[in-house]
Amino acid sequence: IYPPELLINNKNYPTDSWTNVNPHILSRLGQNLHRQKNHPLYHLTNRIRQYFYQQKDPRKQSPKFSIIDNLSPIVTVQQNFDSICTPNDHVSRTKSMNYYINKDTLFRAHTSAHQVDLIRSGLNAFLCIGDVYRRDSIDPTHYPIFHQCEGVQLFNKEELFMENRNVRGEKDNLQIFASNEYRDATKQEGHTLEAVKLVEASLKQTITDLFKTLFPNAATLNSRWIDATFPFTHPSWEYEIEIDGKWYELLGCGIIEQSVLENSGLGKDYIGWAFGLGLERIAMIMYGIPDIRLFWSTDSGFLSQFQFEDSTRPVQYKPVSAYPQCINDLSMWMNKTRIDPLDLYDLVRSIGGDLIEQVLLIDEFYHEKKDKHSQTYRIIYRSMDRTLTKNEINMIHKDIENHCQKQFDVEIR
Numbered sequence: 518i519y520p521p522e523l524l525i526n527n528k529n530y531p532t533d534s535w536t537n538v539n540p541h542i543l544s545r546l547g548q549n550l551h552r553q554k555n556h557p558l559y560h561l562t563n564r565i566r567q568y569f570y571q572q573k574d575p576r577k578q579s580p581k582f583s584i585i586d587n588l589s590p591i592v593t594v595q596q597n598f599d600s601i602c603t604p605n606d607h608v609s610r611t612k613s614m615n616y617y618i619n620k621d622t623l624f625r626a627h628t629s630a631h632q633v634d635l636i637r638s639g640l641n642a643f644l645c646i647g648d649v650y651r652r653d654s655i656d657p658t659h660y661p662i663f664h665q666c667e668g669v670q671l672f673n674k675e676e677l678f679m680e681n682r683n684v685r686g687e688k689d690n691l692q693i694f695a696s697n698e699y700r701d702a703t704k705q706e707g708h709t710l711e712a713v714k715l716v717e718a719s720l721k722q723t724i725t726d727l728f729k730t731l732f733p734n735a736a737t738l739n740s741r742w743i744d745a746t747f748p749f750t751h752p753s754w755e756y757e758i759e760i761d762g763k764w765y766e767l768l769g770c771g772i773i774e775q776s777v778l779e780n781s782g783l784g785k786d787y788i789g790w791a792f793g794l795g796l797e798r799i800a801m802i803m804y805g806i807p808d809i810r811l812f813w814s815t816d817s818g819f820l821s822q823f824q825f826e827d828s829t830r831p832v833q834y835k836p837v838s839a840y841p842q843c844i845n846d847l848s849m850w851m852n853k854t855r856i857d858p859l860d861l862y863d864l865v866r867s868i869g870g871d872l873i874e875q876v877l878l879i880d881e882f883y884h885e886k887k888d889k890h891s892q893t894y895r896i897i898y899r900s901m902d903r904t905l906t907k908n909e910i911n912m913i914h915k916d917i918e919n920h921c922q923k924q925f926d927v928e929i930r
């Protein structure tokens with residue numbers, strides 16, 4: 518179904534068996550919502566920028582963090598996975614979870630793809646903001662494109678232990694590295710515990726202070742750190758806040774794997790932290806935006822609510838009006854293999870675009886006698902800005918059925 522080459526942003530990419538980008542994704546390229554003046558993501562990134570600009574380098578009195586927000590989302594497999602030490606067989610590399618242009622090139626799945634290049638270019642503290650792409654489930658909080666802000670800060674011995682003096686006012690002989698240190702749950706091999714604990718404190722302080730400035734009522738919000746795992750940090754955590762009895766994961770973070778710093782040419786003298794936060798998730802909570810598709814709305818009923826200069830202004834989104842939902846089920850017998858739901862979600866989104874609010878796998882079983890799998894999906898249609906007609910939805914639904922038959926070898930029931 519793909520031509521031998523794809524022309525994207527004036528560049529030709531050969532296609533191969535890994536190619537799985539679709540026109541819906543390609544049509545979104547270059548929109549840069551985070552740089553679109555008065556967009557909610559623009560206001561949010563402004564506020565994050567302001568918070569990090571206040572942090573000054575004590576010697577130079579200039580901002581510590583550089584901010585990079587214009588790197589192309591098309592990256593190499595090397596950047597997105599290898600450079601940050603993602604194992605070759607790690608699930609995050611699969612075709613099922615990513616948008617590949619070909620076996621070597623993909624739409625970045627996270628802004629961590631740029632860590633090594635940015636450190637190598639000489640930056641010791643930076644934010645990297647941009648659009649990221651993932652094949653995922655479909656519901657009001659998931660969309661195949663969202664935005665992340667990556668933060669990285671590195672420390673050499675001087676910077677890390679600057680404030681730690683012993684009773685006589687001399688610097689203790691504290692070290693970042695020691696050759697007899699082993700990896701355990703709290704730290705990597707080669708790192709001293711005192712170094713790791715200081716970096717961890719800096720990371721957690723930076724993040725909790727950021728959220729204190731973003732959410733004026735942060736003091737009354739419950740938050741927690743959950744142990745996590747990422748190939749590029751150890752130890753790692755996720756940060757969650759509780760709103761109306763529900764916990765929301767806002768970011769992943771941790772102490773950067775030393776081998777990632779080695780790939781950046783700084784493995785010898787530096788230790789550092791990194792975090793990656795999801796901007797839509799935070800903006801939805803901050804502004805009360807109920808559906809992630811709204812970020813792509815060109816409707817003035819949405820955008821006009823964010824037309825103001827001062828990004829710190831507290832606003833609550835008021836729904837323009839909720840148009841009715843329309844629900845259609847899709848049941849299929851699979852002639853050979855079971856469909857990966859992520860493949861189905863992607864097909865539905867690529868045909869129905871932003872008219873799809875949610876897709877649920879509501880029933881699945883294996884029929885022994887027939888030797889066939891069956892799946893039933895519930896597709897919930899709703900437009901953000903008008904009432905859809907039954908006829909219009911039936912046509913899209915039919916189109917989805919036809920594509921399923923072609924792509925997956927199934928019988929519609």
Ligand code: PHE
Binds near residue numbers: 750753769
């Ligand atoms: N890249 C991770 C993600 O997208 C987040 C992360 C960034 C975690 C930096 C640790 C350090 O899920």
